Amino acid sequence: MLISEFLTTSFQNVRSSKRTDELHKVLLDEVLNNNSDWAEYGWQFEYQLPEDGFGGTFDIDIAGFKNGELKVAILAKAINSNVNKNIKNYANTTIGEAARIYHAPGVELEKVLFVSVLPRVAPRFNNQGNITGFDDVVSAKNRTKVNGILNLQYGGVVESKDLYYEIENLKQMTNKEEFDVIQIKNLDELVIA
Numbered sequence: 001m002l003i004s005e006f007l008t009t010s011f012q013n014v015r016s017s018k019r020t021d022e023l024h025k026v027l028l029d030e031v032l033n034n035n036s037d038w039a040e041y042g043w044q045f046e047y048q049l050p051e052d053g054f055g056g057t058f059d060i061d062i063a064g065f066k067n068g069e070l071k072v073a074i075l076a077k078a079i080n081s082n083v084n085k086n087i088k089n090y091a092n093t094t095i096g097e098a099a100r101i102y103h104a105p106g107v108e109l110e111k112v113l114f115v116s117v118l119p120r121v122a123p124r125f126n127n128q129g130n131i132t133g134f135d136d137v138v139s140a141k142n143r144t145k146v147n148g149i150l151n152l153q154y155g156g157v158v159e160s161k162d163l164y165y166e167i168e169n170l171k172q173m174t175n176k177e178e179f180d181v182i183q184i185k186n187l188d189e190l191v192i193a
Contacts, residue, residue, distance in 0.1 A: 077114075083122045115190065
């Protein structure tokens with residue numbers, strides 16, 4: 001399955017472990033297609049880091065190991081709706097999680113990637129599932145840039161990547177039920193430096 005295929009049903013069961021598992025699988029495929037150097041690594045989903053920088057445990061969505069040592073940590077999100085009201089929380093979470101992973105005792109990471117897959121324009125739903133408006137996600141993300149801070153703190157080891165796409169016929173939809181299966185277009189390609 002490709003990310004584009006995953007996205008067609010990404011509004012279904014947004015909190016289910018099945019959806020999360022599918023996201024992790026398609027994202028790892030995309031990562032490996034764009035960085036052949038990591039093809040030789042061993043990969044594990046939902047890896048629990050025994051001790052993070054705060055002294056607790058931490059679950060890494062996709063973990064890459066070289067010679068048995070954790071070298072790559074990928075944290076994934078597929079955000080669909082009501083994005084603008086949570087945009088600062090996403091940024092704060094990214095900064096905090098970067099510190100927890102990067103400063104884990106005994107771990108020397110090559111790369112920490114925060115990958116978000118999100119629509120350029122996202123619906124806003126009320127409690128009844130009706131669309132009450134649309135969020136300009138790209139504009140909101142541009143007002144909440146984290147890569148500059150991450151680069152200052154981690155010298156390029158930690159990065160945030162946003163893969164944007166468009167939902168076809170978005171402005172003609174009126175409620176959540178119409179998002180059960182969507183068509184997408186103009187999905188960004190993942191580029192890893």
